[in-house]
Amino acid sequence: MPIWLMSSYINAALRRLVATRADYLCEYCLIHEEDTFFGCEIDHIISEKHGGETDAENLAYACAFCNRSKGSDVGSHVQRTGAFVRFFNPRTDLWADHFAIDGVTIIALSDVGAVTAQILDFNNSERLFERQALQVIGRLSKRGRCHSHGKTHLTLRRQRDVRTVIVDGETLVDDGKYLRLNEEELLEKVQAKGEQIWDSVPKWHWTGKSIDEVVLPVV
Numbered sequence: 001m002p003i004w005l006m007s008s009y010i011n012a013a014l015r016r017l018v019a020t021r022a023d024y025l026c027e028y029c030l031i032h033e034e035d036t037f038f039g040c041e042i043d044h045i046i047s048e049k050h051g052g053e054t055d056a057e058n059l060a061y062a063c064a065f066c067n068r069s070k071g072s073d074v075g076s077h078v079q080r081t082g083a084f085v086r087f088f089n090p091r092t093d094l095w096a097d098h099f100a101i102d103g104v105t106i107i108a109l110s111d112v113g114a115v116t117a118q119i120l121d122f123n124n125s126e127r128l129f130e131r132q133a134l135q136v137i138g139r140l141s142k143r144g145r146c147h148s149h150g151k152t153h154l155t156l157r158r159q160r161d162v163r164t165v166i167v168d169g170e171t172l173v174d175d176g177k178y179l180r181l182n183e184e185e186l187l188e189k190v191q192a193k194g195e196q197i198w199d200s201v202p203k204w205h206w207t208g209k210s211i212d213e214v215v216l217p218v219v
């Protein structure tokens with residue numbers, strides 16, 4: 001095998017399969033690749049270092065943050081017992097068996113969930129903020145699935161230490177500075193708008209609609 005075709009080589013067709021199978025969501029934290037500045041990457045569920053192969057059943061779609069945090073680890077020690085427990089496996093585990101979303105926090109429902117949430121750092125302050133922003137535009141559901149389509153009222157961009165937040169066309173944060181609100185007030189506003197959106201979900205009649213017909217209401 002030529003050097004450039006070592007086991008870690010993932011061809012375009014395999015990349016496409018992994019991405020479409022995941023609906024373009026990180027299979028760990030469920031963020032959509034369009035919503036994360038650094039995009040998503042192909043993750044070896046069992047790292048090559050630990051004998052994992054480069055085939056579809058050992059690959060997952062992961063945002064850069066989850067993928068980099070996971071590194072080549074395959075599990076970690078549970079704080080409660082000290083026992084070594086494997087990470088969540090998107091190919092064989094159901095997300096909802098191991099995690100749930102409480103507000104914008106991903107909580108663990110099992111030891112597998114606990115070590116995964118801890119090492120992949122699901123709930124650091126930056127990611128909580130990001131999830132709150134996504135909740136506003138209905139791209140984060142209470143069931144822990146992200147809606148991958150819908151009219152976007154909010155733009156969230158991150159570039160190095162620069163962060164811009166625009167809600168319904170109004171710039172609230174620009175160049176990392178809060179223009180109109182302090183952070184606490186902003187989070188409250190984001191949270192309140194998120195709840196308004198979710199309160200109106202039953203009125204949307206998602207069932208039977210095509211993706212193009214599903215547009216988030218302006219609240």
Ligand SMILES: [Zn+2]
Pocket residue numbers: 026027028029030031062063064065066067
């Ligand atoms: Zn992720």
